[in-house]
Amino acid sequence: MASSQTGRRKSTRKVIVLLFFVASIGLFFPAFSPLPAVSSSRPHRHSIKSPAEKKNLQDEAPRFEILHDKFWKDNEPFQIIGGDVHYFRIPPEVEKWWSMLLPKIVPLLYNNGGPVIMVQIENEYGSFGDDKSYLHSLVKLARQHVGDDVILYTTDGGTRETLDKGTIRGADVFSAVDFSTGENPWPIFELQKKYNAPGKSPPLSSEFYTGWLTHWGEKMAKTDAKWTAAALDNILSRNASVVLYMAHGGTNFGFYSGANTGQISADYKPDLTSYDYDAPIQESGDVDNPKYKALRSVIKRYSRYQLPPVPANNVKKAYGRVKMERVTSLFGVLNMVSEPKDGAQSDQPVPMESFGKVLGFCLYVSNFQPKERPIILSIPKVHDRAQIFMLCQTTGYASGPAYVGTIERWLNRNITLPHITCSSSVSLFILVENMGRVNYGQFLYDKKGILSSVLLDGSPLRGWKIFPISFDHITNILFTNPIAHIAHPLVRKSNKMVLKETEDDPLKGPAFHVGQFVINETDQVKDTYISFRGWSKGVCFVNGFNLGRYWPSVGPQCSLYVPAPILKHGENTVVLLELEQANLEHVITFVSGPDFTCGPTRATSTT
Structure with a gap:
């Protein structure tokens, strides 16, 4: 080490x-x-030579200093x-x-x-x-x-x-x-x-x-x-x-x-x-x-002081399985989570800091004319992880923009945009996640978002709408009318809010999932953990509090810690923004301990 x-x-x-x-x-x-x-x-100036001098010294203001090494x-x-x-x-x-x-x-x-x-x-x-x-x-x-x-x-x-x-x-x-x-x-x-x-x-x-x-x-x-x-x-x-x-x-x-x-x-x-x-x-x-x-x-x-007693470990509670319901795609509530709600216009992509956005996500949207063949998309510099989606504004897709690939800062690669038949322009959606700022070394000035041109077959794509996204009030937004949100005009033609999915035809892309559970007794409000086994990647909110990211498909962390003060006696609400693909059972599990055994590393659990 x-x-x-x-x-x-x-x-x-x-x-x-x-x-x-x-x-x-x-x-x-x-x-x-x-x-x-x-x-x-x-030091000589601190020598105490008489009780009177000692009393005078005690009356002095507190002092902390460095002398004689x-x-x-x-x-x-x-x-x-x-x-x-x-x-x-x-x-x-x-x-x-x-x-x-x-x-x-x-x-x-x-x-x-x-x-x-x-x-x-x-x-x-x-x-x-x-x-x-x-x-x-x-x-x-x-x-x-x-x-x-x-x-x-x-x-x-x-x-x-x-x-x-x-x-x-x-x-x-x-x-x-x-x-x-x-x-x-x-x-x-x-x-x-x-x-x-x-x-x-x-x-x-x-x-x-x-x-x-x-x-x-x-x-x-x-x-x-x-x-x-x-x-x-x-x-x-x-x-x-x-x-x-x-x-x-x-x-x-x-x-x-x-x-x-x-x-x-x-x-x-x-x-x-x-x-x-x-x-x-x-x-x-x-x-x-x-x-x-x-x-x-x-x-x-x-230590010359007596150490305090060793405290007992906090009591943990496994509340069990909670059923989650897919409520809407992120695109379905874009006008309710973006600030400004209609986006900001720019000829070229700009960092999210340009809009005062320093954490979380930013969505970049532009249009291009389809070709009779696939198109190569490249983003030379993206911080930190970009999911790419397409949507034909004429025909659309039942589930909204269709996922076509991911570009990551640490594994930057070109994406092939498939040929689609579309009589109008095709909308390109790029959802960029700030995965965390660099905190040490020569790259401290770590701007986030798309930091270069977006190239289609080597030519810059111009004319962007940029949507800084905020989840500060996501629980209230989803419960205002969880079924029939008014979609943003960019995706309204293809928007259908609550969609069914099967094991053979799972829905993919960023979507909100909501679940609730009840704690019947006040003394049962305890620390706990949420296991995300079977889920892909996303962000979890409990009673409106952002617990952070989960990413069990990469690991090693499988669970998120939930301190007792976040929970409450009575009904508790969990909201997930799942970025890729949900657990097919649509279930999360509250467990009593941490788990660091997910992903290809198969690391040793701390429990």
């Missing part, structure tokens, strides 16, 4: 991270603890033992974002009596950037909001190249490091000193990898608990500080999953909806596992 970590990095990039001085993270362990007795003396909290040497929890990517407009965020943090700074001891201004920037003026601008912006007393810091990989590019020399910004778990930390901590002012370099591994992430189509990443614990012990045993990445990974709910790339943008690897990460606190919050116990045992040896 250590070697693989050097080749690919975590997917969710932190632009700002706050370290909190708290008694515990959840019920896991103390986030910070004082150092054991040390032989070095405290140690962290100090209120005049006592301090060792950080912390953990990251799951966070979401923030917008790229740093100044706008920080102007909203940092004023809320100021009352929470430690020197103001709150829990925040340090503020991170950049994360692993040296791995893909080298602009000191940019870094200095972040420092200036942060100082305008948080003042001069709080510690600002950066984190970079433990190499000269990354530290040269990602750090700011001098005493104003502390430089922390990260490195592969199991790697010898002490030469890296010595290197860290070269990028901090003399006496200002307490050894800090700000990302100690407890596991690793998994992309769609891969086997679930696992790391050995004893091996991970031994690596942690190696750091803590000599009074170095550490922050676990991740303490709790959690879930990429909605469309907030990230992605990685290789050396080229097309080598694109989207993350699973689950961000379990093989972390000590599992996706559902459970801690009864070997890694939690092993890491807790190590932390207990170095």
Whole structure:
């Protein structure tokens, strides 16, 4: 695992991270603890020579600082033992974002009596950037909001190249490091000193990898608990500080999953909806596992506080099978889910960000004149996955636009559009899914949608209508009149809402499916999982909450985690946007545990 970590990095990039001085993270362990007795003396200016001086010192404001290559909290040497929890990517407009965020943090700074001891201004920037003026601008912006007393810091990989590019020399910004778990930390901590002012370099591994992430189509990443614990012990045993990445990974709910790339943008690897990460606190919050116990045992040896009791795992409930009904195609409610509802016109395709759309889906529609032979369709640059459909506006198809193929960013290929007899123009529908933004490396500026011309037999197709799609109110939309929606004019001639399908003639393409189930007792509202075995690819909403993507045909994730607060006593509603082909029984199953054994990888389940 250590070697693989050097080749690919975590997917969710932190632009700002706050370290909190708290008694515990959840019920896991103390986030910070004082150092054991040390032989070095405290700085002279903190010496206490009389009870009166001691009282005066206690009356001073709280203070967290770096001196003599140690962290100090209120005049006592301090060792950080912390953990990251799951966070979401923030917008790229740093100044706008920080102007909203940092004023809320100021009352929470430690020197103001709150829990925040340090503020991170950049994360692993040296791995893909080298602009000191940019870094200095972040420092200036942060100082305008948080003042001069709080510690600002950066984190970079433990190499000269990354530290040269990602750090700011001098005493104003502390430089922390990260490195592969199991790697010898002490030469890296010595290197860290070269990028901090003399006496200002307490050894800090700000990302100690407890596991690793998994992309769609891969086997679930696992790391050995004893091996991970031994690596942690190696750091803590000599009074170095550490922050676990991740303490709790959690879930990429909605469309907030990230992605990685290789050396080229097309080598694109989207993350699973689950961000379990093989972390000590599992996706559902459970801690009864070997890694939690092993890491807790190590932390207990170095903490001067008594650790809180180990909590029990959350109770899970298998609610069983729920019958789903196909209500309408996505095209059937296009005018109700697109913003603007009539689309936006453009001569050439443009990215979805042009319409303020940063997540989810965007539909591109144009027309062309049919030929007496098949036509070759190519899209040189699409981010990230495009499903292609055709519709003759004269005759149409009973089920709406007909599916003809898929183009993927990581497997771009030409599509042959079949010859159809049509006395009018043929409408071309291209539904593009943003599978997750690249969060690390040189391709961070990751625009989504169709980023090139669409070519028919090598010639650009012009005259597009573009429909940014929103699912914010999809449950209400489908239950307003689930049978007889008014179709968008582009597909109205062929629209038939509720259609029957058989095993020999299944309906394909993006369609909404609705199901309901009842929880009869309040005390039966529990965490659960939805199994999507037999379904293809799509998005799931429970009581209007977007759980995220499912893709069991690729795997390894077969099920989605449903936290109890999303459910309710009484009737609960599930809506699926199935993009390809539904389970032939039209059934989903609520089960009591996660399943990561789908797809060709056949990875090992966590249950």
